[in-house]
Amino acid sequence: MSTTQIDRLRGLLEPLVAERGLDLEELTVTPAGKRRVLRVVVDSDEGVQLDACAELSRALSAALDADDPMGSAPYVLEVTSPGADRPLTEQRHYRRAVGRLVALRLHEGGDLTARLLSVDEEGLDLEVPGVKGRKPTRRRVEFAQIARARVEIEFNRPKASGDGPAEGTGGPAAHHQDTEHDENEEEA
Structure with a gap:
């Protein structure tokens, strides 16, 4: 699909x-056999619930x-909603990942x-885990220094206050596939 169609x-x-x-x-928009898939990925600071995806899907449809x-x-x-492994590319992505590895x-x-401790306009404040029994250290990284970033999946992540969306929000679990739009019903 051309850029002008995506823009529209x-x-x-x-x-x-x-x-x-x-x-x-x-x-x-990607081809899928005789059809195309229009994939709309949404997010918010609170995560995205399945009901919100379903309601939005009806409105977009x-x-x-x-x-x-x-x-x-x-x-x-x-x-x-975006998966946990999506790249962090915008300041809001980092802000939503505060408290995460x-x-x-x-x-x-x-x-x-x-561990991401805080985010501001210029960059990130991090806590680097200690190695071999050493204490963690704090480190500042400016956005300009970052080539790529993503959240590390943690199965036993420590829970802290203000630690992003509640469990069960956002990510692949908040996925809704809406109806198929087929104006040419001549397929067998």
Whole structure:
């Protein structure tokens, strides 16, 4: 799908997402056999509940049916929240990961895995775990130093106050696949 078509879809769908207090994180259209999949990824500071995905899916579906930006080809609308392994690319992504363990690839200085303590306009305050019984140390990393970043999955993560979304919110569990839109019912 061309950039102008993605821009048109974004222009149509983003206001509906924002009305519900969510951020439109990603919008993709991919071929899937004779159909296409329109995938809308949304998130918020509180995470995204399954009910919110379902309600948003209904609203987006109605808007898509009314405006017809997908044309006459059949498509499937998929509304979901980002998975835990998605890259951290925006300040809001880091803010939502405060309290979590993050893996950073730095432009200079290699890789770093540390607990994210706080985020501001310039960068991150981290707690680097101690090695071989040593105490953890604090470290400051500026956004300009970060080449790539993502949250590290922890099965026994320590729970702290203000530690991001509650368990069971956001991520792959908050996934809703809406109805199939097929205007050409001539398929066998």
